[in-house]
Every structure is written in C-alpha cells, then in structure tokens.
Amino acid sequence: MGLEFNRIHREKTDRHAQRPYFGKRADHKLVRRRKVQLPEGVAPFTHITRNERSGRKQIKQKEEDIVVCECKFDFSKADLACGERCLNVLTSTECTPGYCPCGSYCKNQRFQKSEYAKTKLFKTEGRGWGLLADQNIKAGQFIIEYCGEVISSDEAKERSQTYEAEGLRDAYIISLNASYFIDATRKGSLARFINHSCQPNCETRKWTVLGETRVGIFATQDISIGTELAYDYNFEWYGGVNVRCLCGAPNCSIFLGAKSQGFQEHNHVWEDGDDRYTVDEFPLYDSAEDEPSDKLNKVTNSTIQETSITVKTEYSGLNNDSFGYKYKTSLSGVVGNFKCEADEKKEGGQHPVVASGLRSNNAFGEINNGSGAGSVKRPAKRSPNRKQKLSSRKQINGKRVAQLFASKKVQDELIKCEEVRSEATAKLDSVYDEIRPAIEERERDSLDSLPPSVAEKWIEASCSKLKADFDLYVTVVKNVVCPPPITTEPEPEPKPNPSGAGDTENGSKS
Numbered sequence: 345m346g347l348e349f350n351r352i353h354r355e356k357t358d359r360h361a362q363r364p365y366f367g368k369r370a371d372h373k374l375v376r377r378r379k380v381q382l383p384e385g386v387a388p389f390t391h392i393t394r395n396e397r398s399g400r401k402q403i404k405q406k407e408e409d410i411v412v413c414e415c416k417f418d419f420s421k422a423d424l425a426c427g428e429r430c431l432n433v434l435t436s437t438e439c440t441p442g443y444c445p446c447g448s449y450c451k452n453q454r455f456q457k458s459e460y461a462k463t464k465l466f467k468t469e470g471r472g473w474g475l476l477a478d479q480n481i482k483a484g485q486f487i488i489e490y491c492g493e494v495i496s497s498d499e500a501k502e503r504s505q506t507y508e509a510e511g512l513r514d515a516y517i518i519s520l521n522a523s524y525f526i527d528a529t530r531k532g533s534l535a536r537f538i539n540h541s542c543q544p545n546c547e548t549r550k551w552t553v554l555g556e557t558r559v560g561i562f563a564t565q566d567i568s569i570g571t572e573l574a575y576d577y578n579f580e581w582y583g584g585v586n587v588r589c590l591c592g593a594p595n596c597s598i599f600l601g602a603k604s605q606g607f608q609e610h611n612h613v614w615e616d617g618d619d620r621y622t623v624d625e626f627p628l629y630d631s632a633e634d635e636p637s638d639k640l641n642k643v644t645n646s647t648i649q650e651t652s653i654t655v656k657t658e659y660s661g662l663n664n665d666s667f668g669y670k671y672k673t674s675l676s677g678v679v680g681n682f683k684c685e686a687d688e689k690k691e692g693g694q695h696p697v698v699a700s701g702l703r704s705n706n707a708f709g710e711i712n713n714g715s716g717a718g719s720v721k722r723p724a725k726r727s728p729n730r731k732q733k734l735s736s737r738k739q740i741n742g743k744r745v746a747q748l749f750a751s752k753k754v755q756d757e758l759i760k761c762e763e764v765r766s767e768a769t770a771k772l773d774s775v776y777d778e779i780r781p782a783i784e785e786r787e788r789d790s791l792d793s794l795p796p797s798v799a800e801k802w803i804e805a806s807c808s809k810l811k812a813d814f815d816l817y818v819t820v821v822k823n824v825v826c827p828p829p830i831t832t833e834p835e836p837e838p839k840p841n842p843s844g845a846g847d848t849e850n851g852s853k854s
C-alpha cells in the first residue's frame with residue numbers, strides 16, 4: 345500500500361513539476377493574516393504571519409533552485425513524512441509544496457503553514473510585555489516565526505533614530521543578514537514580545553523557506569505550560585547607556601550587551617571573570633521596576649492581572665533623558681546593537697538574532713549564515729582589486745621554495761604543485777566572476793544563501809583550490825621532514841680509447 349502510494353504520488357508530483365500542484369493553495373494560505381486577541385494596554389501594531397517587504401513583491405523561487413528531498417512516503421507512517429531525517433530538514437530548508445515526495449503529508453512546511461505553538465502575552469515586571477507558553481512545548485519544537493518588515497540597514501538605521509526620537513522604549517529590529525533587518529515595531533508576529541534572558545529556553549534559527557531566509561524561535565528544552573519564553577539576544581553594545589538586564593538568571597550578565605566586545609572595551613570588566621562592571625561614568629537606565637524579576641517562573645493569571653497595573657507607571661515614567669545616547673559606531677544613531685553571534689557548534693546551525701531594544705538599546709547586528717544546501721555560506725564579498733590583494737597576501741611561492749631543495753625530483757614535484765594551484769586559483773576567480781550576478785541578486789533580495797546550482801560551482805572551485813594549497817604545503821613539509829636521500833650521480837663511464845693510451849701494461853685501466 346505504502347509503495348503503491350509512493351509510485352502514484354511521485355508520478356503526480358513529477359507531472360506537476362512544471363506547475364506546482366499545491367502551489368496555489370499554499371500561497372493563498374501564506375498571505376492570510378491571523379487575528380490575535382491582544383490584552384488591553386499593548387501598544388497597537390499590525391499582526392502578520394509573513395514578512396513584508398516594503399515596495400517589493402515576494403521573491404519567486406526559481407524552479408532550478410528548489411531542493412527536493414529524498415523521503416519515501418509510507419502511508420502506515422504518515423506522521424513521519426519529512427521528519428528529522430529528511431534532507432531538507434537537516435539543512436534547515438523547508439520543502440516546496442508540489443515538489444515534495446510526501447505531498448500534503450509533508451511535515452516540513454512549518455513556517456509556510458504558520459504551525460506555531462500556543463502562546464500568550466503577559467505583563468512582566470520591568471521588562472514590558474512578555475510571551476509565555478500556553479501549552480507544553482518539546483525541546484527542538486518550532487514555536488513561532490519572528491515576522492516583520494524586511495528593511496535595508498540604512499532604513500533600519502533611520503527607523504531606529506525615529507523610534508528613539510518618538511520615545512519608544514522597546515525596539516523590535518533584529519538582523520536578518522549582513523544587509524537586511526526585520527523590523528517588527530509596526531508590523532510583526534507575537535515573537536516580537538519575547539524577552540531576552542541570559543539563561544534562555546529558546547533560541548532563534550534561520551530557515552530557508554521558498555528561497556527566502558526566515559527566522560524562527562525554537563525551544564532548546566522542554567518548556568511547560570505557563571513558562572515565559574526567552575532567548576539570548578546576543579547583542580553587541582556600541583556605547584551609550586548601560587541598561588540593566590532584568591532576566592533574573594543566576595548567570596545574568598547584569599547589563600544588556602555586557603558580554604559583547606564593545607561593552608568590555610568601554611567598561612572596566614574585572615579580569616578574574618567576576619561579573620561586576622564599573623558604571624560610574626555612564627548613564628544608567630534605571631526603570632521604575634529595576635529589581636530583577638523571576639523571569640522564567642510560571643506566570644499565573646493573577647500575576648498577569650497584578651502586573652498590568654505596572655504598565656502605566658512604566659510608560660508614563662518614560663523619560664528621554666534617561667537614554668543619554670552616545671553614538672560610537674559607523675551605524676550612527678544606533679545606541680547599541682543586539683548583535684547576533686551565531687554559534688555554529690550548536691545543533692542544526694543556530695542563528696541567534698539581533699534584537700534591537702530602545703528600552704535598552706537599538707539594534708543592529710548580523711545573523712550568521714545558515715547551514716545546508718539552501719543556505720550555503722555566501723562567498724565573502726570581493727573588492728575589485730581582490731585578485732591583487734590575494735596575491736599580495738603572504739603565501740608560499742611553490743616555485744621559489746622549490747629552489748631551496750637540492751633534489752631535482754623534489755623541485756619538479758613542487759613546481760607541479762604550484763602549477764596546479766595557480767590553475768585552481770584562476771578557476772576560482774573565474775567562477776566568482778560568473779556567479780557574481782547571482783550573489784548580487786541574492787543580496788538585493790536580502791537572502792544570504794545561494795541557490796544550490798550556484799553554490800555547487802563555488803564549492804567545487806573552492807575545494808579544488810583548498811586541495812591544491814594543501815597538496816603544496818604537504819609536499820613542502822614532507823620533503824623538509826623526510827628529504828629524499830641525496831644520491832651521488834654515478835661517474836660517467838670513460839669512453840674506450842682506440843689508441844690504447846692510458847692502458848697499463850697488464851691490460852688494466854689507469
């Protein structure tokens with residue numbers, strides 16, 4: 345039964361490869377706006393479940409860039425369709441409707457279908473609104489997408505200044521990649537209410553969905569109903585006000601951004617690793633509710649009622665002076681960045697997000713690239729004179745090194761390696777020139793991943809170059825450590841002397 349379905353389904357999928365079978369229905373779902381009930385006192389914003397790009401249409405994924413997984417659908421295990429072993433899941437890429445062998449049973453379209461966990465807004469002590477789990481959540485579970493308006497870094501900078509001037513205390517700008525940000529201030533999902541914690545129970549991860557990069561909040565541990573959701577903003581501090589972190593965790597860094605290099609360079613941090621900082625010279629934001637709160641404790645309904653009274657105090661007490669902003673970075677107008685520092689060691693390629701917080705800091709930072717087929721690291725930007733720069737970099741020159749060896753055999757071997765390496769370098773440069781339009785197109789569209797067809801070419805050329813480098817270095821080391829034995833050339837045989845000169849009397853040669 346399972347096999348039979350598989351065959352039929354595959355045919356159906358293939359037949360519709362030209363025009364995705366589920367495409368229309370799925371697209372229709374994508375633009376749906378969900379109504380959410382917001383508690384009284386929440387500043388108005390438009391709730392969306394899909395990122396919006398001002399003045400631009402959604403990107404249409406090219407057919408050649410669709411990555412089809414190799415899952416085999418089995419009716420008797422329909423629940424496992426595109427589970428954790430699905431190639432797309434492993435590479436943080438969602439399956440494309442109409443192309444997945446599991447068809448409508450595919451479980452790997454969580455962003456597309458907005459398969460969020462149940463959550464609820466509540467009022468925290470001193471940290472504004474927060475989001476709590478309204479159901480038990482399993483470790484690794486997708487909780488919600490961080491949706492908002494996708495904007496350029498220039499736009500983010502401008503908006504950040506405007507929000508600050510308007511006296512907006514909380515900020516909701518996170519970075520999507522080097523050039524783009526998600527601003528959830530005016531339009532966003534409930535993820536915008538998730539607070540920072542130094543001991544979080546969630547994290548952000550980037551996924552490639554229909555060719556676009558999107559950010560989701562995932563549970564890092566089992567979370568029971570009623571617990572506040574929090575992730576580590578991993579922000580960068582660029583100067584200005586030092587803001588107290590009210591997460592209440594035992595390992596709390598005390599100030600938002602305290603772990604960042606900017607903060608540590610600017611403030612005196614005790615060298616023995618003590619988490620105390622001198623703050624005398626810096627304006628310190630003290631909210632009315634400056635006491636650390638028990639952030640991840642279960643929140644009962646009565647707490648929600650009680651704390652909602654605090655809101656008014658907090659917002660009415662808003663004083664622009666308390667921010668005392670100084671601008672230190674090239675991103676002028678930015679108080680402090682909530683900069684993401686991706687921790688690539690974590691499972692599945694984690695992608696901490698930069699959250700901007702006017703209550704504390706405005707944010708600009710960068711999420712690292714994702715991993716996987718759909719999100720291969722973009723080759724670093726090359727300047728026009730990159731080739732020149734490359735060649736001026738200190739590198740072993742195989743031909744020159746060859747001259748240092750006495751053995752002709754070693755010299756030839758090194759010269760050969762050097763030639764292979766030069767070819768690989770030239771090939772890499774030409775591949776880069778070839779794929780540059782695709783890279784630029786992706787950058788314009790705020791994608792930090794390359795289409796697989798382009799990425800494959802780049803990876804192949806990069807690997808050849810790396811191998812050529814490696815071979816050259818290994819050859820040098822090998823011959824330094826174990827030089828071939830120096831053999832003295834055998835003496836040439838003397839030519840027979842027709843005149844007999846040089847022959848001794850007894851016939852032996854002299």
Ligand SMILES: C[S@@+](CC[C@H](N)C(=O)[O-])C[C@H]1O[C@@H](n2cnc3c(N)ncnc32)[C@H](O)[C@@H]1O
Pocket residue numbers: 470471472473474513514515516536537538539540541588589590591699700701702703704705
């Ligand atoms: C993305 S918003 C989170 C939602 C916000 N609490 C609200 O009421 O809309 C980020 C802002 O929340 C506040 N915040 C988040 N975590 C905090 C923490 N651990 N300590 C102090 N303030 C925090 C900061 O003002 C920050 O700018």
